[in-house]
Amino acid sequence: MQRVQNKERTVVFLSTCDSVDYHHALFCSIDSILLQEDQKGIFGSACPIFKLHGNVPHAERQVTLQKFNAAETSILLSTDVAALGLNIAVDWILQYDAPCEVADYIHRAGRTARAGKAGRSLLFVLPSEKPFLDILEQQGMQKMTALSLASTLDRAAEICSEPCGLQSSQRLGEAFCFEVQRRLENVVLQDDANHQGALKKAKRSSGAKKNRSAGPLLEMARRAYVSYIRAYPTKEKSVRHIFSARAMLSKNHQSLWPRAEKSKTTKMTAGENETLPWRLNPAVVQPSTKRKVQKRSVRQSQ
Secondary structure, three states: OHHHHOOOEEEEEOOOHHHHHHHHHHHHHOEOOOOOOOOEOOOHHHOOEEEEOOOOOHHHHHHHHHHHHHOOOEEEEEOHHHOOOOOOOOOEEEEOOOOOOHHHHHHHHOOOOOOOOOOEEEEOOOHHHOHHHHHHHHOOOOOOOOOOHHHHHHHHHHHHOOOOOOOOOOOHHHHHHHHHHHHHHHHHHHHHHHHHHHHHHHHHHHOOOOOOOOOHHHHHHHHHHHHHHHHOOOOOOOOOOOOOHHHHOOHHHHOOOOOOOOEEEEEOOOOOEEEEEOOOOOOOOOHHHHHHHHHHHHHHHO
């Protein structure tokens, strides 16, 4: 919110293409939290949000970059495709997902502080991932200071308290965070409800068989979740021990993904027992399919 108020451009780095697609669609579908007007986009017309990743066609990339640079205030959600070789003017770099390699941190942060101008970079880490900061300092990243999440949320709540309908409270930041989370979840739920209603209507009119597909946003959320879990432990060897999927898959973190399914204990490809929503877990194979895979492997070994 402060970046929007200060009219700054921000690049947010995410780990996968599916994650970029989902967050872009989600943030563009929610009603603005800044204005009372009925505008789409989490920041309305005050700050457009763009996306960029390797699967975006080249022509569309050029248009996106032109719009991002032309806007007085804008946000770009991107994978590491934006870490090198792009001529963009950026005030802030937000690394929501840590890079796969330590060198990529420097490439990402290097998108700001160009042409003699000052720049800022923010990295999100879990408490269990703090040793990653020590490694960055060993690589020459000095003057890294912790940012208070509580004070950041309090400042955001002060800006958005009226549009979000928040009342004065000593824990205004937490109330603001809860309200934004609730609205984001409702967007996904409403999109799924609209999709199911359309399917029922089509079934009644055409007599087609029941279609169990979920709404577009929910399907995107599932793909983003699976790709995020797969990408999380794929770090370079020197930092792989820091990024534990077990520490990351906490109850609080799963709440970031709307409509999480009931969980079952499964075995991850990394070899650790983890708790994952079974319908979203790429490591889970349904019993009938699992038997076929086992039979095929036996025949091949013979």
